[in-house]
Amino acid sequence: MDEDWTRALLTRIADxxxxxxxxxxxxxxxxxxxxxxxxxFAQVAAGPLAIALAVGAIVIAPHALVARxxxxxxxxxxxxxxxxxxxxxxxxPAKFNPLxxxxxxxxxxxxxxxxxxxxxxTNPFQSGTDSLTLGAQDTSGRTLLLTVYPRGACRVGAxxxxxxxxxxxxxxxxxxxxxxxxxxxxxxINGRPAWYAVGEDGISWEYAPGAWAILDAAAxxxxxxEAAVPAKPGLFAVSxxxxxxxxxxxxxxxxxxxxxxFRLRGSGQLGGALPAGWELTSVSFSxxxxxxxxxxxxxxxAGDASALSISAIEPDGYGCxxxxxxxxxxTKYGVAWIDRITAEVNxxxxxxxxxxxxxxxxxxxxxxxxxLEANNPADKQALAGVKSLAGAFAxxxxxxxxxxxxxxxxxxxxG
Amino acid sequence: xxxxxxxxYTQYVEARLxxxxxxxYLLCQDWQGADDLVQTAITRLYTHWGRARDATSxxxxxxxxLVRTFLAERRTPWARRVVLPGGYPDQPARSHDEDARxxxxxxxxxxxxxxxxxxxxxxxxxxxxxEAAEVLGITPGTVKSQTAKGLAxxxxxxxxxxxxxxx
Numbered sequence: 001m002d003e004d005w006t007r008a009l010l011t012r013i014a015d016x017x018x019x020x021x022x023x024x025x026x027x028x029x030x031x032x033x034x035x036x037x038x039x040x041f042a043q044v045a046a047g048p049l050a051i052a053l054a055v056g057a058i059v060i061a062p063h064a065l066v067a068r069x070x071x072x073x074x075x076x077x078x079x080x081x082x083x084x085x086x087x088x089x090x091x092x093p094a095k096f097n098p099l100x101x102x103x104x105x106x107x108x109x110x111x112x113x114x115x116x117x118x119x120x121x122t123n124p125f126q127s128g129t130d131s132l133t134l135g136a137q138d139t140s141g142r143t144l145l146l147t148v149y150p151r152g153a154c155r156v157g158a159x160x161x162x163x164x165x166x167x168x169x170x171x172x173x174x175x176x177x178x179x180x181x182x183x184x185x186x187x188x189i190n191g192r193p194a195w196y197a198v199g200e201d202g203i204s205w206e207y208a209p210g211a212w213a214i215l216d217a218a219a220x221x222x223x224x225x226e227a228a229v230p231a232k233p234g235l236f237a238v239s240x241x242x243x244x245x246x247x248x249x250x251x252x253x254x255x256x257x258x259x260x261x262f263r264l265r266g267s268g269q270l271g272g273a274l275p276a277g278w279e280l281t282s283v284s285f286s287x288x289x290x291x292x293x294x295x296x297x298x299x300x301x302a303g304d305a306s307a308l309s310i311s312a313i314e315p316d317g318y319g320c321x322x323x324x325x326x327x328x329x330x331t332k333y334g335v336a337w338i339d340r341i342t343a344e345v346n347x348x349x350x351x352x353x354x355x356x357x358x359x360x361x362x363x364x365x366x367x368x369x370x371x372l373e374a375n376n377p378a379d380k381q382a383l384a385g386v387k388s389l390a391g392a393f394a395x396x397x398x399x400x401x402x403x404x405x406x407x408x409x410x411x412x413x414x415g
Numbered sequence: 416x417x418x419x420x421x422x423x424y425t426q427y428v429e430a431r432l433x434x435x436x437x438x439x440y441l442l443c444q445d446w447q448g449a450d451d452l453v454q455t456a457i458t459r460l461y462t463h464w465g466r467a468r469d470a471t472s473x474x475x476x477x478x479x480x481l482v483r484t485f486l487a488e489r490r491t492p493w494a495r496r497v498v499l500p501g502g503y504p505d506q507p508a509r510s511h512d513e514d515a516r517x518x519x520x521x522x523x524x525x526x527x528x529x530x531x532x533x534x535x536x537x538x539x540x541x542x543x544x545x546e547a548a549e550v551l552g553i554t555p556g557t558v559k560s561q562t563a564k565g566l567a568x569x570x571x572x573x574x575x576x577x578x579x580x581x582x
Binding site for chain 1: 457518535538550566569570
């Protein structure tokens, strides 16, 4: 009866009198928020690789990559936009083009500039929910995140949590919770409804009929990657009037495409750059001068939109990390790689990165990361079409680096 | 994360805090370590909340984070990311029953971390072999062998206790 005996013993130990808990849920939320934000600013591969970077250890990948702090050049101070400047909103699209960001900041407070990596993505876990996230920082690391959703993507009203158990409300990826517990009415933004999140440093507003945007001001002292201590709550990046001014000035309907210094060529076997049924789902980009420079793409089939992530970035002194016992050095195609930079990724997944060290660790001056999932993390089933990619090295073999001249770059990285 | 999702997260963690602490206590064998482990695990849960809330079983997802966090901390000289302030007051004098509990805890503590996690998952969380294997990221065969070794070690260490105090 070993098993029953063990069960009884464990239950008995677990029933030991508990001292008061020292667990701080608010601190977990605070630190978690910083990590989520950090991954948006990490200039590395999008999707799971970026998540690995932010979380640092167990679920996906420990210490796989280290982010660098972005220190964008501060924008020249501009006049605060007028509160009375309201124009009739054009209808928002029901779906965004991942290669052409729909919105841009119109005004930022002194010291802030658009920087880091912005992402346009399809939610990997709730297909069909697109969003565009733009980041801005100042030199001290204070962060602003603007997330714009297409028409119909957000549900406005009570969340399942706010409504209580048994409410029958489904979870929603974009939820503008307007219940008093979660939100308070904010002054209208360009004549349309807006809400502050209670206890949060953000504002949401309807920028066009049925289309919403959220501006989130991070706590001060944002640190990409791992942080040693939780952020001190209550230190927000900007004041409420400034938050509203930024919101009022956001410009929609932009048509400037992202250009990429790399392309994934098609293959005869695939009939294109990606397997049948896969599509480009996420793009990371940054603003350099007046050019939107793509640094990473993510693609996948329905249900696992981040199955493949590719990035090519300028080396920043960090990059991927060799983990003894888990990683191996490989030289292939004349490039020095670290293969399988962590064993914490699902065992059949591949994580490949050029070392970024010395000429052999760079490709045309860029550091390349490739992440390829074998199974859908949600249901552990083998991904349809993934075998036709023939592994991360085969993906790299089809990558075409387009040099340093933006004139030769492409608007279609999977064309 | 929007306020509504923060509320969902907070509601969930508050509701599961006792369960998480008890499981962490069995893994760590001390409350301070347990609280540190839970603090780290719920921080990670926050960063994965979008994925976690869509998981087939949110509890299973959370338990996986907890156990893997525990194993990672034991596997590597891991710099603690969250240090909770303060400690616990001195414990009252032990009773005879508490001595027995301490014997059991000491025996459990002597198990290697992965073996201990296997035993806890199988016999406290009541997970079948396949699910325990998934949480631990090892094969079902390894779970079986780790379980057998763990039980044997506990039996050897606690035979006198079992006969004299728990019998």
